[in-house]
Amino acid sequence: MKMSSDLDQIVQEILADMPLKEKIAIANLSEEDIKRFQELFDTYLSGQLGQDDAMGKDVMYRIWEVLQETHRVRCIK
Numbered sequence: 001m002k003m004s005s006d007l008d009q010i011v012q013e014i015l016a017d018m019p020l021k022e023k024i025a026i027a028n029l030s031e032e033d034i035k036r037f038q039e040l041f042d043t044y045l046s047g048q049l050g051q052d053d054a055m056g057k058d059v060m061y062r063i064w065e066v067l068q069e070t071h072r073v074r075c076i077k
Contacts, residue, residue, distance in 0.1 A: 007058055007059060007062055008062070010059055011059060011062045011063050011066060014059070014063060015063065015066065015067075020071075023067050023070075023071045024067075024071050024072075026063065026064060026067050026071075027064070027067035027068055027070070027071035027072040028072055029064065031064075034060065034061065034064045037060055038057045038060045038061065
């Protein structure tokens with residue numbers, strides 16, 4: 001799927017430039033909180049990439065999913 005590989009490439013480029021502190025902060029957001037950030041991403045990506053609003057939502061949500069797996073603070077017993 002071309003869309004999926006394009007999306008993953010965009011996400012990886014964004015994550016490569018993102019400071020660790022921001023990655024951890026995003027990873028620990030709830031799904032409800034991440035929806036609020038999607039509006040900001042929609043605006044940014046629409047201006048930068050000329051993409052439609054759905055692309056911003058897809059990118060932001062995918063960033064959050066990746067960071068949930070790799071940077072979320074977990075309790076260790």
